[in-house]
Amino acid sequence: MHHRHRAGVVHPRRAALAVALAVAVAASGCDLLTTEAPDPGEVFDGPVDGLTAAELAAFVRGDREFGRPFAPSEGLGPIFNNVSCAACHSADGRGRIENALTRFSIGLDPALELGGPQIQDKAIPGAEAERLPAGVQVSVRLPPPVFGVGLIEAIPEATILALTDSLDTDGDGISGRPNWVTPPDFVPADEPGGGPEPRLGRFSRKAQVASILHQVAGAYHQDMGITSDFLPVENRNPLASRATEAADRVADPEIPAGTVRAVVNYVRLLAPPAPGADSPPRRQGAALFGSLGCARCHVPVLQTGPNPVAALANQPVRLYSDLLLHDMGDGLADNRPDGSASGSEWRTAPLWGLRLMRRFLNGDAFLLHDGRARSIEEAILLHGGEAQTARDGFAALGPDARAAVLDFVGSR
Amino acid sequence: MVRLRRAVPALALLAAGLAARGAAQDTTRAPRPFVEGGVFDKPYLSRLLGRTAIGGYAEAHARWERADGATEEAGFLLRRWNIFTATQVSDFVRIAAELEFEEGGEEITVEYAAIDVGIHPALTVRAGMLLSPLGRFNLSHDSPRNEFTDRPLVSTELLGVALSEPGLGVLGLVGLGGATRLTYELYAVNGFDDGLISDAAEGTRVALGRRNVEDNNSSPALVGRAAWSPRVGYEVGVSSHHGAYNVYRSEGVAVDERRDLTIWVVDAEARVAGVRVVGEAAAATIDVPPGLRGIYASRQRGLYVEALRPFGRAWVRTMPGSFFAAGARLDVVDFDADIPGDVVRRVTVGLNFRPTQDTVLKLNFVRGRTTDRFNNPSDQAGLLFSVATYF
Numbered sequence: 001m002h003h004r005h006r007a008g009v010v011h012p013r014r015a016a017l018a019v020a021l022a023v024a025v026a027a028s029g030c031d032l033l034t035t036e037a038p039d040p041g042e043v044f045d046g047p048v049d050g051l052t053a054a055e056l057a058a059f060v061r062g063d064r065e066f067g068r069p070f071a072p073s074e075g076l077g078p079i080f081n082n083v084s085c086a087a088c089h090s091a092d093g094r095g096r097i098e099n100a101l102t103r104f105s106i107g108l109d110p111a112l113e114l115g116g117p118q119i120q121d122k123a124i125p126g127a128e129a130e131r132l133p134a135g136v137q138v139s140v141r142l143p144p145p146v147f148g149v150g151l152i153e154a155i156p157e158a159t160i161l162a163l164t165d166s167l168d169t170d171g172d173g174i175s176g177r178p179n180w181v182t183p184p185d186f187v188p189a190d191e192p193g194g195g196p197e198p199r200l201g202r203f204s205r206k207a208q209v210a211s212i213l214h215q216v217a218g219a220y221h222q223d224m225g226i227t228s229d230f231l232p233v234e235n236r237n238p239l240a241s242r243a244t245e246a247a248d249r250v251a252d253p254e255i256p257a258g259t260v261r262a263v264v265n266y267v268r269l270l271a272p273p274a275p276g277a278d279s280p281p282r283r284q285g286a287a288l289f290g291s292l293g294c295a296r297c298h299v300p301v302l303q304t305g306p307n308p309v310a311a312l313a314n315q316p317v318r319l320y321s322d323l324l325l326h327d328m329g330d331g332l333a334d335n336r337p338d339g340s341a342s343g344s345e346w347r348t349a350p351l352w353g354l355r356l357m358r359r360f361l362n363g364d365a366f367l368l369h370d371g372r373a374r375s376i377e378e379a380i381l382l383h384g385g386e387a388q389t390a391r392d393g394f395a396a397l398g399p400d401a402r403a404a405v406l407d408f409v410g411s412r
Numbered sequence: 413m414v415r416l417r418r419a420v421p422a423l424a425l426l427a428a429g430l431a432a433r434g435a436a437q438d439t440t441r442a443p444r445p446f447v448e449g450g451v452f453d454k455p456y457l458s459r460l461l462g463r464t465a466i467g468g469y470a471e472a473h474a475r476w477e478r479a480d481g482a483t484e485e486a487g488f489l490l491r492r493w494n495i496f497t498a499t500q501v502s503d504f505v506r507i508a509a510e511l512e513f514e515e516g517g518e519e520i521t522v523e524y525a526a527i528d529v530g531i532h533p534a535l536t537v538r539a540g541m542l543l544s545p546l547g548r549f550n551l552s553h554d555s556p557r558n559e560f561t562d563r564p565l566v567s568t569e570l571l572g573v574a575l576s577e578p579g580l581g582v583l584g585l586v587g588l589g590g591a592t593r594l595t596y597e598l599y600a601v602n603g604f605d606d607g608l609i610s611d612a613a614e615g616t617r618v619a620l621g622r623r624n625v626e627d628n629n630s631s632p633a634l635v636g637r638a639a640w641s642p643r644v645g646y647e648v649g650v651s652s653h654h655g656a657y658n659v660y661r662s663e664g665v666a667v668d669e670r671r672d673l674t675i676w677v678v679d680a681e682a683r684v685a686g687v688r689v690v691g692e693a694a695a696a697t698i699d700v701p702p703g704l705r706g707i708y709a710s711r712q713r714g715l716y717v718e719a720l721r722p723f724g725r726a727w728v729r730t731m732p733g734s735f736f737a738a739g740a741r742l743d744v745v746d747f748d749a750d751i752p753g754d755v756v757r758r759v760t761v762g763l764n765f766r767p768t769q770d771t772v773l774k775l776n777f778v779r780g781r782t783t784d785r786f787n788n789p790s791d792q793a794g795l796l797f798s799v800a801t802y803f
Contacts, residue, residue, distance in 0.1 A: 032779065035791040037481025071613035083613065083707060090786040098706070123703030125610065125658070125668070362752060362787040 041274030044092040044147045044353060044360065048271040050311035055269060062266025065259055066092075070226060075254035078127035078247045079120035079237050080225035085263065088143040088223065091360040092270060093353060095143030097371040101223070104136040108337050111136060113238055118222050120235065126247030128240035137336035137343070141205050142371035145353050149203065149212055150268030151317040152350075153192050154304035157200045163299060163322045174296050174386045176324035179207040179341045186230040187211050202323050205369040206341035216264050220255065229257035269309070272352045275318065276411035285408025288401055293390040297326055297348040320351035320412060329384025332368065344385060351412045376410050377402075444644065446585060446595060449552030451508050451524060451543065454496060455770045455802045468495040468510075469802045471555035477794035484792075490516055491798070492555070494523070504530045512574070523576050534584040538599070544575045545583075545597040545637035546653050547677035547692045555800035559720050560762050561776045562796065565743040566694050566714030569756065571675065572619030577601035578627075579635070591643040596636065603633025603655035604673050609701065609708055615747055615754065615785075616698050616709040618673065621657055631656045631670075637677075645688070649679045658701075671699035691717035707785075709748035716743045718760075728767075737764040743780075753787035756780065771801035 040046045047059045069084040070076040081101060082088050088099040102119040110117040115130040123129035132138065161178060168175045179201035187194035193202070193211025201207035209215045217230040225248075227234055232253040236245055276282075289295055298320040307313040325345040333344035341347075346369055354376065358365055365374055373379035383391035394405060445453030456467020470493045477485040491514070498508040509525040526540030543551055549564060550573045567573035581599030588594055605628040608621030633655020641647040653675040660670040679692040693715040700708045718741035725735040743758040758780035765773045780792040 033478070033777070033793050033795070035478045035481050035793045069613040072610040073607075074613060076613075077703075079703075087707070087785065090784075091788045096786065122707065125606065125701040125703070127703065129703045360786065360788055 040271075042356065044145060044270070044273060044356065046271050046273075047269050048150070048311045051269060051309070055309060055311070058262065058265050059269045062262040062264075062269075065263045066266055070224060072124035073249060075226055075248070075250035077120075077122070077124035077225040078245060079123045079129055079235060081118075081120055081122055081223045083224065085146075085219065085224075089146050092147050092267075093145045093357065093360045094366065095371075096361055096364065097142065097366055099143055100371055101141045101143070102132060103139045103141060103336065103338075104132060105336055106136055115238055120222070120225065120237070123237075124225075124247055127244045128237055130237045130239070133239075137334065139334035139336040139338070140370040142366055142369060144205065144349070146267045147270040148272040148317070148319060148350070148352060149215075150270065150309070150312050151272070151304060151315060152202050152319065152323065153212055153268065154307045154309075154312045154315070155202075155302045155317060155323070156305040159302055159305070160200060160202075160323050164324060172293065172296065173389055174293070174326065176297070176322055176326060177340075177345070179325055179339050179347075181208060181210040181339050183210055184214055186217065187213050201339060201341075205347060206338040206345065207323060207325060207347040208339040208341060212264050212268055213260070216267065217260050220260060227252040227254045228260045229253050230260055268312075272319070273356055275352070276355050281404045282408050282411055284401070285404035285406070288397070288405050289408055292393040292405070293387075294394075294405075295320075296390075297322055297324075297387065298351055299348075318352060318412075321348040323347060326387065327385040328387060331382060331384045334369075351409055354410055354412050376406055380405075380409075446583070447548070447551045449554060449557040451510075451526075451551075452498070452506075453552075454498075454554070456496060457498060463501075464497060464499040466495065466497050467803060468493070469554050469556050469800060470494070471798060471800040473561060474797045475794060476796075477792065479792045480790055485794075493517075494554075506530075523574055532584070534586050536583050537581075538583055538597075539580040540578070541576050542579045542581075542599055542601065544577055544579075544601060544635045544653065545599070546571055546575055546635055546651050546675060547573075547637075547694060548639070548647070548649050548679035548681070548690075549573055549692055550575050551637075554802070555798075556770055556772055556802045558800075559718065559737065559739050559764060559772075559774070560741055560760050561774050561798040562760070562778070564692065564716035564718075564741065565745045565756055565758060566692060566716050568619070569745050569747075570618060570694055570696065570712055570714045571677070572622045575622055577603065577622075577633075577635070578625060579632075581636075592641065594638065594640050596638045598634070598636035600632040601635055601655075602627040603629075603631070603653075604657040605629075606658045606671075608657060608673065608698070609704065612708075615707065616700065616712065617747075618675070618696055618698070618712070621673070629656055629659045629661065631661075633657075633673075639679075645681065645683045647679075647681045649677075651677045651679070657698075671701065673698050686721060688720045688722075689717070690720075691715065709750065709754070711749035712745070712747055713749055714743075714745035716741060718742070731767050733768045735766055737766070738762070739764070748785070751785060751787075753783040753785045756782045758792075772799070774798045774800070 047056060067084060067086045076083060088095045103117050105111050105116050114133045119130045119132055121129050164176050164178055166175050166177045180198040181201040182198050183194050189195040191211055191213050193199050199210035201210050203209040203215050217228055220226040220228055221231040221235055225235060234248060234252055299322045300318060300320055302317045304312055304315045304317060325341050325347055327344050328346050335343035337343055367373035367379035368382060373382055380391060380394050454467060456465050471491040473491050474488050475485050493513045495511045500506045507527045510523045512521050512523045522541050524541055524543050526538050526542050529537045545551055549567045553563060553573050563573060579599040579601030583597040586594045602624045604621030605624040608616060608618050611620045633653060635653040637649055637651030639647050639649035656670045657673045658668060658671045660668045675696045677692060677694045681690045695713040698710050700710045718739060720737050720739035722735050722737040726732050728734045739762050741760040745756045748754040758778055760776050760778045762774055762776040776796040778794045781789050783789050
């Protein structure tokens with residue numbers, strides 16, 4: 001506003017003009033006023049390029065559901081681990097150690113009568129949370145990133161199976177085994193990863209899940225205590241008295257199939273972030289990544305096949321994983337088999353998005369299946385089993401070469 | 413607060429109020445009100461002719477809000493439309509009520525309806541649906557008095573302003589010589605209910621435990637405020653609300669452990685070089701059920717500070733009582749004091765024009781940042797324009 005003498009007179013029209021001017025100036029102050037959209041390559045929650053308007057509309061709807069927290073009066077629990085997908089998968093990336101899940105079983109027996117295969121350590125008022133029983137095999141699982149799972153799903157089974165070397169016929173000490181998974185009944189046969197026959201497991205830490213639908217409906221049911229048309233019966237704490245189940249006040253199913261489908265589509269369409277810029281030391285790091293044998297498991301790029309979503313069809317997937325199981329030695333073993341994965345086998349963790357890991361974990365780093373490694377270097381040094389040779393090769397590098405490998409891995 | 417399904421009871425009250433007009437007693441605004449802008453300091457009271465007065469206020473917004481580069485809202489709303497009535501029943505007894513129609517009439521609540529029996533300036537008994545004396549803003553939150561379009565975040569998001577509860581208690585004023593005085597209010601009220609956990613999806617939200625109209629747990633809560641003021645325009649107040657919010661006894665049987673909610677609020681007002689500075693800081697501690705610890709907060713806090721400088725009195729020739737005011741406000745609410753994230757911060761700058769004291773046009777620019785429980789930030793900005801007036 002202009003300053004004027006007391007004696008002067010502001011005509012209402014002039015005052016209105018001044019206000020309009022202030023608005024206009026503010027409006028042209030762009031970012032300060034409009035806020036800034038993050039660069040699409042710098043986030044974990046952006047859509048893949050080239051989606052149709054209808055696919056984007058579905059993406060937006062699923063995004064809302066992914067972020068939606070449930071209150072106890074909206075169906076949360078009675079026993080559960082967290083209130084929303086986004087509460088575990090930070091900004092659609094990985095989670096923190098505080099958000100990790102605890103699975104347990106007795107050998108291959110999921111120990112349902114003890115509350116297995118997953119501990120729900122939270123409960124709504126009136127219900128009893130589960131506690132870990134003694135004498136069971138325990139597996140702590142850090143939430144992995146959820147971006148890029150549509151690309152992972154779109155890679156033909158044959159492409160992944162071509163990388164297997166179960167009997168290590170090439171003698172490099174690296175085998176790579178598929179986890180064959182029998183899809184649950186609620187996954188329709190025409191759904192990717194569905195059908196009566198065992199299918200290639202691709203998702204979760206031991207690749208024990210073959211379809212995104214299985215993963216998502218299971219997450220609602222097990223992680224949040226939200227029943228759906230796919231899994232309509234509430235998960236219960238078998239060690240608590242039946243009476244406590246009345247704490248849940250919402251009729252089942254608590255969400256319709258459409259909500260689960262919306263979230264399946266959402267994660268399916270999530271793009272991985274862009275890798276960092278190229279540089280000479282980085283190229284040296286990439287070369288060492290290959291020569292040390294890292295790339296035998298962390299396969300830099302796989303190709304998708306035909307797909308009903310045009311944007312996912314025939315695309316390079318720069319995930320740095322073969323999506324197969326590898327024996328990682330006793331140090332990393334949880335000694336808890338999962339499907340056909342043994343107690344020491346883990347799916348090769350994709351390395352995409354490591355560049356932005358700390359940004360979405362409040363500056364921290366949590367790596368490996370249980371988040372025990374607090375830096376990329378520590379994660380590499382904890383490799384064993386089939387990766388022992390590669391790990392030792394890395395450990396033997398001089399400081400510059402080591403830094404180059406770390407820089408390369410940390411730039412993906 | 414009572415939710416009324418239809419507007420009929422509201423209209424009946426209005427009609428009853430009108431019918432009661434015309435009798436003797438004149439109620440005028442006190443020269444120095446008990447709470448400035450409080451229940452008995454409204455402009456409609458100074459125009460009172462008969463025994464009962466009817467007045468109110470209304471507030472309408474135009475909002476343009478953005479978050480992380482996308483438009484979240486661009487629209488208009490009739491935020492609220494409230495009616496007040498007050499009756500001086502006798503020299504010692506008065507009754508006042510406020511009905512609030514929010515969001516286009518979808519929600520109608522009895523925000524205030526209480527009987528005062530004045531025994532002595534230092535002792536009045538008050539009973540009914542009370543405005544809880546929890547922070548100065550809750551006692552004086554009418555839109556035409558609020559200098560910014562939105563209420564302070566600590567008030568709406570943490571304390572749940574407007575907070576009114578059925579209760580019974582006392583209030584009074586003690587002169588301490590000169591203009592200095594001490595005022596107090598102390599009530600037993602129904603308190604909050606466990607909606608603050610059970611209906612809260614995003615973690616503990618005290619505001620969702622309001623509206624405990626039919627007491628849930630037969631365990632009254634206490635709420636009180638004491639304020640010391642050396643002269644007009646300067647005041648410091650301390651208030652607290654304490655009580656059990658869950659049902660821990662039912663038909664004489666212990667059915668749960670007792671869980672308490674305790675809130676402390678400090679408020680202050682002062683004038684510095686022609687600038688009116690007002691602020692409030694609140695802290696809440698909540699006993700969280702064992703199964704929800706770690707994801708539902710047990711400690712929350714927040715504050716707001718605002719500064720306002722009036723200028724340009726009678727600049728507008730045709731409106732001799734008119735003036736402008738420029739102001740700024742800082743809002744911070746930490747929804748979980750035990751983790752780094754889950755915080756809302758906001759800065760508001762505003763320009764107001766008041767054609768008369770009782771009507772205000774507000775133009776605000778707001779810029780804010782919220783963080784989720786992982787401490788991931790999200791940025792907000794907005795241009796808000798609103799009109800509010802007493803009638």
